[in-house]
Amino acid sequence: EIQLQESGPGLVKPSQSLSLTCSVTGYTITSGYDWSWIRKFPGHKMEWMGYISYSGSTNYNPSLKSRVSISRDTSKNQFFLQLSSVTTEDTATYYCSKSGMGFTPFDYWGQGVMVTVSS
Amino acid sequence: IMLTQSPATLSVTPGESISLSCRASQSISTNLHWYQQKPNESPRVLIKYASQSVSGIPSRFSGSGSGTDFTLNINRVEPEDFSIYYCQQSNTWPRTFGGGTKLELK
Numbered sequence: 001e002i003q004l005q006e007s008g009p010g011l012v013k014p015s016q017s018l019s020l021t022c023s024v025t026g027y028t029i030t031s032g033y034d035w036s037w038i039r040k041f042p043g044h045k046m047e048w049m050g051y052i053s054y055s056g057s058t059n060y061n062p063s064l065k066s067r068v069s070i071s072r073d074t075s076k077n078q079f080f081l082q083l084s085s086v087t088t089e090d091t092a093t094y095y096c097s098k099s100g101m102g103f104t105p106f107d108y109w110g111q112g113v114m115v116t117v118s119s
Numbered sequence: 120i121m122l123t124q125s126p127a128t129l130s131v132t133p134g135e136s137i138s139l140s141c142r143a144s145q146s147i148s149t150n151l152h153w154y155q156q157k158p159n160e161s162p163r164v165l166i167k168y169a170s171q172s173v174s175g176i177p178s179r180f181s182g183s184g185s186g187t188d189f190t191l192n193i194n195r196v197e198p199e200d201f202s203i204y205y206c207q208q209s210n211t212w213p214r215t216f217g218g219g220t221k222l223e224l225k
Binding site: 059061102104105111 | 160
């Protein structure tokens, strides 16, 4: 079974970069699918941030402009999120997730990691 | 594409049958999925492509709609159904979610 697990610091200072790791087991991320980062803000709003595909191509939410970057380490079967110049508005629970190609839903999710941006 | 869910909160008693609404700002065909999220858990897919069932999901959950108007139905709410429900469109990038409907115990 595919499993995803997020890891990273729970506290980040304003203006710094947020970096998270998603470790995938049960499937090789270069074999298929899109691998996304999604966040849920306090108050329930959810935002898709971007994905890295099995081929290594990326696609980002324009709302995040040039602040977001998703990369991967295929030797460790991990993919990463980097969000630069964070503010308190980036405080959220961050999830990594998998979807198929095309119009598919997000069918596998990690358990989520809460990140607070505060000085 | 903006997704508007209503109501924001719905208070019901177990055994009631309910409908949750999701409206898209433009046509998304049937590329609309419903998720349930319980406290301290990750979202899980309940219904995909507006009306298709998902393996392992109880049959009391069903969906309908196409274009811009979609509905999630729960036939006879069970105690474990009290959670937040989201719709999400996969018709265009960026993928977007509705604001959620919180189903609470009356």
